[in-house]
Amino acid sequence: MLTLIKNGIVYSPDFLGKKDILIVRDQIGFVEDEIRQPSDFVEIDVIDAEGKYIFPGFIDSHVHIMGAGGEGGFRLRTPELMLTDVTTAGITTVVGVIGDDATTRTMASLIGKAYALEEEGISTYIHTGSYQVPVRTLFDRIEDDLILIDKVIGVGEIAIADERSSQPTVEDIAKIAAAAKSGGKMLGKAGILNIHVGTGSDKLSIIEKVIEETNVPISQFQVTHINRYRELFESAKQYAKKGGYIDLTTSTDYKSLETTEIKCSKGLREIIDEGVPLENVTFTSDGMISLPTYDEEGNQTGYKLGLPKYLYEEVKDAILEEGVPIEKALRVITANPADILQIKKKGYIEAGRDADLVIVEPDTLEIVDVFAKGKKMVEGGKPIVFSTFESKKE
Numbered sequence: 001m002l003t004l005i006k007n008g009i010v011y012s013p014d015f016l017g018k019k020d021i022l023i024v025r026d027q028i029g030f031v032e033d034e035i036r037q038p039s040d041f042v043e044i045d046v047i048d049a050e051g052k053y054i055f056p057g058f059i060d061s062h063v064h065i066m067g068a069g070g071e072g073g074f075r076l077r078t079p080e081l082m083l084t085d086v087t088t089a090g091i092t093t094v095v096g097v098i099g100d101d102a103t104t105r106t107m108a109s110l111i112g113k114a115y116a117l118e119e120e121g122i123s124t125y126i127h128t129g130s131y132q133v134p135v136r137t138l139f140d141r142i143e144d145d146l147i148l149i150d151k152v153i154g155v156g157e158i159a160i161a162d163e164r165s166s167q168p169t170v171e172d173i174a175k176i177a178a179a180a181k182s183g184g185k186m187l188g189k190a191g192i193l194n195i196h197v198g199t200g201s202d203k204l205s206i207i208e209k210v211i212e213e214t215n216v217p218i219s220q221f222q223v224t225h226i227n228r229y230r231e232l233f234e235s236a237k238q239y240a241k242k243g244g245y246i247d248l249t250t251s252t253d254y255k256s257l258e259t260t261e262i263k264c265s266k267g268l269r270e271i272i273d274e275g276v277p278l279e280n281v282t283f284t285s286d287g288m289i290s291l292p293t294y295d296e297e298g299n300q301t302g303y304k305l306g307l308p309k310y311l312y313e314e315v316k317d318a319i320l321e322e323g324v325p326i327e328k329a330l331r332v333i334t335a336n337p338a339d340i341l342q343i344k345k346k347g348y349i350e351a352g353r354d355a356d357l358v359i360v361e362p363d364t365l366e367i368v369d370v371f372a373k374g375k376k377m378v379e380g381g382k383p384i385v386f387s388t389f390e391s392k393k394e
Contacts (some may be wrong), residue, residue: 001025002042003374004035008049008359012349013056013330021054025354026373030351036276037293047369049359055330056349057092057356057372059337060311062157062194062224062247062284065096065113066105066123069290078305079139080113080289083120083377083387084252085287089309091205092356093123093346097157097194099289100164102130107138109144114151120387122372123354125343127194128152131159133166142176146183153341154192157224160206162198173206173212181220190342195223196241203235207244218243222340224284225249227262237271240280245340248332250314251286251306255294256291265317266334268324282340283312283332316365 003023010016010031020035021028037044063086067078086094091104096114098105109166114124116178128145129135135155137145145152155176159165168176184191195207211218224247226236236246248264257263262270263285271281287308293301315333318324338347345354355374360367370378377385386392 003045003047003371004037005047005054005359006035006051008052008054009362010054010349011327011330013327013334015327016349021349021357023371023374026277026355027374028349028353028355029352031349044369051362052368053326053360053362054349054366055090055358055360056347057354057358057370058090058312058333059081059093059095059343060086060091060285060287060308060333061095061282061337061341062286063094063096063248063308064099064288065094065117066098067288068101068110070104075092076290076303078290080286081117081308082390083117083122084383084390086122086308087370087372087377087385088367088383089307090312090358090367090370091122091308091325092358092370092377093125093333093343094308095153095341096124096126098130099157100131100159102132102136105130107136111138111149111151121375121377121385123346123356124151125153125341126151127154127156129155129158131157131165133158133168133172135177142179143183143186143213146180146356147186152239153189153343154184154194156194157194157196158193159196159198161200161202161204162196163200165196165198168206170206170209170213174210174216177210177216177220188342190340191220192222193220194340195221197223197225197228197232199228203232203341206240208239212352219245221245222247222282227264227267229260230262233267237274237276240271243277243280245280245282247282247284247366249286249292250283250310251289253291253293253304255292255298260266263317264314265322265324268318268329268336269322272328278328279336279339281332282337283311283314285309287311291327312367319365
């Protein structure tokens with residue numbers, strides 16, 4: 001029930017220096033310069049993290065936990081998320097979304113999958129709805145889902161600037177955002193409206209009109225996939241400077257990075273250099289989507305999964321290749337999503353928070369151990385806790 005991690009170099013995500021961390025059940029009990037193990041006391045599991053970095057557990061706030069895909073035929077439906085897909089990537093909290101298929105994937109199934117992952121050891125939340133307007137909720141209204149279902153913390157992903165969207169109007173988006181805010185306020189939830197932005201030339205214009213023409217505040221929206229192409233990315237940076245929340249998607253494919261998409265690590269460097277408020281920026285994996293694959297000549301060869309592991313890979317690249325300071329790079333997958341989504345016990349290493357911790361090697365930043373709510377899920381870089389029906393990997 002007690003775990004003492006000694007001598008680690010702690011990023012909370014702000015740099016705290018060398019600290020000892022005592023885990024009491026599922027929470028962080030103490031973070032001190034030194035915590036001595038008493039003699040003649042109950043058994044304590046002591047881990048020596050000498051020289052290693054300790055980060056808060058990562059938050060991936062846009063994951064298709066039931067799978068995604070299906071465009072082009074049912075055979076392209078992707079599988080459901082397995083526990084080790086996230087734990088081996090240092091992710092200890094996920095927010096599940098449905099996406100474009102609200103016919104064969106439903107809110108009831110999304111809630112069920114979220115509870116299953118929670119039982120297996122990680123923290124889970126969901127957004128109600130999908131691409132479509134009117135929003136398909138579990139109960140009659142958006143407010144009902146937010147008030148009556150503890151795991152529902154927002155709405156989305158609602159699609160705009162995309163041929164697959166329902167082509168929502170300014171009035172549609174304003175009403176959805178207002179309902180999300182109203183329902184969330186009842187229980188201290190953020191009630192964020194998560195907006196999928198496609199490749200349409202209208203970009204963020206409908207959201208900007210809602211903000212200009214109604215009383216819905218800019219803080220009620222989180223726009224995602226904003227690194228799809230340069231013009232959208234530039235618009236998103238200006239949007240964030242006005243106070244808006246922007247999200248970069250880490251799952252992509254070779255051809256897109258060569259032609260249109262902004263690599264997240266490079267995008268983060270730009271954001272910092274140009275004075276965009278870092279606290280308004282997050283990374284998410286868009287995990288379990290289907291991605292087309294291409295050969296060197298740009299010919300499509302098949303499909304692959306967009307995996308949650310790409311989340312931390314882009315953060316590592318930002319640190320190791322783009323020179324982004326560790327404490328700034330970490331914020332986009334720890335403190336920022338916790339603050340924006342008002343997930344109060346996540347995102348930081350401090351007493352009273354959930355004991356979600358990631359221990360990494362200092363030079364390579366490779367993951368060594370992962371704790372989720374005080375339970376060790378990954379040890380020595382290998383998973384030690386698995387989903388019920390998951391094959392144990394050697």
